[in-house]
Amino acid sequence: MQSSTIRTAPSHFARALQCTSPGLIRCPRPCIVAKWLQSRNLTTATPAAQEAIPLRKHLKDEAKRKKADAKRDGNTASTKSGADPRLEKWELTVGIEIHAELNTACKLVSSAPAEVLETDNGGMANSRVAMFDAALPGTQPQFQVATLLPALRAAIAFGCEVQRKSGWDRKHYFHWDQPNGYQITQYYQPFAKDGCLVLDASDGVPALDMQGADRLRIGIKQIQMEQDTAKTTNVGSSTYHVDLNRAGVPLIEIITLPQIHSPQTAAAVVRKIQAVLKSVDSCVIGMELGGLRADVNVSVRERGTSGVGSSYSGVSGLGQRTEIKNLSSFKAVEDAIIAERDRQITVLEAGGVIEGETRGWTLGATETTRLRGKEGEVDYRYMPDADLPPLVIGQDLVKHLTSTLPTLPDQLQQDLQDEYNLSLKDAKTLIDLDNGDRLDFFLRTVHSVTAELSISSQAQIGKMVGNWVLHELGGLLTTHQRSWDDVRITADELRDILVCLHQKRITTRVAKQLLADLFQREPAPAARPCVEQLIETGNLRLRPLSEEEYRDLARRIMDESPEMVKAVREKGQKGKVMWFVGQMVRQGEEGTVEPEQARATIERLMGG
């Protein structure tokens, strides 16, 4: 008998999986494997981080797009719907299913840890595997109540009705990333139903979709809990490694109603869902790191008609839909929908019929590709899991979680605008950046500056701190190509700089210099003198010039640049005044010229 047929699961299965990896790393079967993987559109690698577009960039792009739209509207006065006149005739409808990894310590139905532990040797493959996760014969699932909490927080944040009783079902399909041959999910009775997501223009919803209203409401049909699959990694051309660490990690699947009518809104929905999940700590890993994945259902119908009369999620009168699976960035969501919408319109305009099928999308592609048609659909043979008792959730728990729910992004954003005097854009950016770390840094800085200066209102300095945290620090991050995690400057150091600046003990230029200096210093305390020391040793303290000194400096520069003086005086180019201010700051001794004073001096002299 071949040795490969006599295999024993040793007592410490988890460890054994590492030693007996030949049991997992198996033999050549390239074409089938590739096809099969492809047909399920599986991605094995973590999507590259660059796929995620920072919100700021997104907002800029949005603004640009809107400007362009407005311009075009003004010029042609013919259409509101953009470049493609076909969109006047055809209406897009999208429904989204989002899978998000829950922030929990253990797996859904086993006590194995869901995340890397510090003692875990850096998270070796197959080191967090309970016997049930490996589907050993005779093992049973054991629902881990703790996983319910982040799921419930999400359901409450989306305003869902939490069901008193829900159940567990098995979804069957064969794949090596699914050891039991089925996924435990909630098909017949999900734990949360009928929620909604509210968006506004600042979320990136195009004006057309808002239809004149302030807010757009997208219904959430249901939220269900389910297991994640194992991770498969392609090693070489014909070898696959299966890592069961992820097998059984709890996910929630959020299903929106097909009430989305533009690719931009679809991306906005996914972005906002991620923001809400993060704000209530349901989900800590963002889309950029594979913590969130989206499937989209796309259909088009001629405006004013009920399509081919298709319906799903209780919404009828739609065109035939196709599903695009496993989109792993906001951009992919938007681009895939655009491509699929355009494809469907082309087919329909040519008199064709849309097939109900599953399609795939790869980043950078311009077209979706057919993965499998209806006949190739897997029949999941959903059945109730008789091993798991129904999930009963008491109102008391829901009430408790509701009352202790962290502030939701919309509320947070409002608070930042009202209490900290931030612009909408800055408020949103702060919330969105660095998993909330940036916001945290901002708040700590504001509070400590407020305390130091003994001022009563955060509104007075919120905007200034916001500028420094977002733009000055942001600029340094970009210049030095560092991520927020590598930032060594502390909130206290920034406080010291800003306090000095606020008290006019240093100039803005010096403040920036200090920030850049501290930004680059090693984190060890010895390498970081305090701000006061840096000012002393660098002789950076502001030594205010007398009015006369300002005048002398200004005159000297004006004499050196008669052309510029002419531009201001004769051509009325007031903007050139700032050029003089810049020259004064630069040419004056370090830490002596305050821009406001310089400007006043120049303006006086020019006017004279």
Added chain:
Amino acid sequence: MLQHPHQLNALVHDGSATTAGTVEDPSPPGALSGRLIAIKDNIATRDSPTTAASNALTGYTSPFDATVVKLLRQHGATISAKTNLDEFGMGSHSQHSHFAPVLGPYIRNGVPLSPGGSSGGSAVAVATGQCWAALGTDTGGSVRLPAAFTGTVGFKPSYGVMSRWGVIQYANSMDTVGILARNVEDAGRVFRCLDAYDGQDPTSLSVSVRERAARRQPLARGLRIGVPIEYNIVGLAPAVRSAYTRTLGSLQDHGHSLHPVSLPTTRQALSAYYVLAPAEASSNLAKYDGTRYGFRTQGTDASPKSGLPLYARTRGEGFGEEVKRRILLGAYTLSSDAIDNYFIQAQKVRRLVQRDFDGVFTRLNPLLDSDVTMGAGVREEQGVDVLLTPTAPTLPPTVEEVKLQSSVESYMNDVFTVPASLAGLPVISVPVKLSGQGKEVVEEPDVQSVGMQLMGQFGDDQLVLQAAAILEQLDC
């Protein structure tokens, strides 16, 4: 009983000792100290292979002991051997085994009789003294039928009373560990060691339900015995019918009262069982893909045909015919086109079967909040304590006759045993002698007893054992 026990193929993996009685080795003290107990090979043991008599699990040794095995060891028992079975428990005659069929200890016209299934190996091991008692599993009668065919006692407790952690699933909503022993007292002794809540089995009966069941008053009067009229079927063999009638009469003579009851859904129960059990099997057996353990086909096991899953060949070669038949059946009844007409309907029948039983028993089902769910079962005002029926409609067929049976004919053997499985009730098969007239007909090596089955209300395990002891004492 003429054949040498070892020719019956009851044991598949030997333990440390193979002779009946006590062993010399000092074993831990306890209620089962020194007792040799054999374990059906679909129950996990860490010191010998656990294969469920399937090629799919060839050479597999579990890294852990099933909870029931652990408890047996804790109470001093010695695990003597693993016993043969129908692959994954799917069969009624223990003929569908990767280790070759089990032969019953009896012989008719020179041909061995069926030992019953699927726990045939455990029953034969007990009947032939290869162990003191044995564990089996009972999903639709797999402990009771072998007990009836081998003249042993087979007890299936209420679902959830004994832990299933480590028991290889066939149809997990009905799978129950059962006990095979030579008498009711021994079965009871093993039962009391295994009757415990187990946090590792999510279907283990909670402590509060156990306490509720335990608070019931023990029986202080004669038994009220229900005789379900639906079990009086045309196919009931004369020998079985006469033993049944004689047993009922004898019980009456001993001061117990008989009460005809009706369980109208009985007729649909067998069909419902053969929809539900394969459906669950198709799900529970999906894990045997050869990726992590067990059998894997040689070379690349990818199916040559595109579009088929990777494991097609491994699974095709790993499973026997009956298992494949049931997986296919189950995959069909769960498919989106068929589920409403099969799986959902069968679940409804199952609920009706349970309500039928709740309607005839004196005691209320402790799983129900109140008595508002009385079913269609027709009872006298007081209800009954237990129900008595034959375990199987016929005496054991010979293994040659079994070969000639179609699948459906062989499923018919389970007609009396599946209703209690659907409802999760405690039930025991106790051998009674073939009637006096029968003795002249049946030759010595042929089977000398008929299995009688006592069913009780859910949680009434002790009462069922008590009634079985009474039945066993009858001098009929």
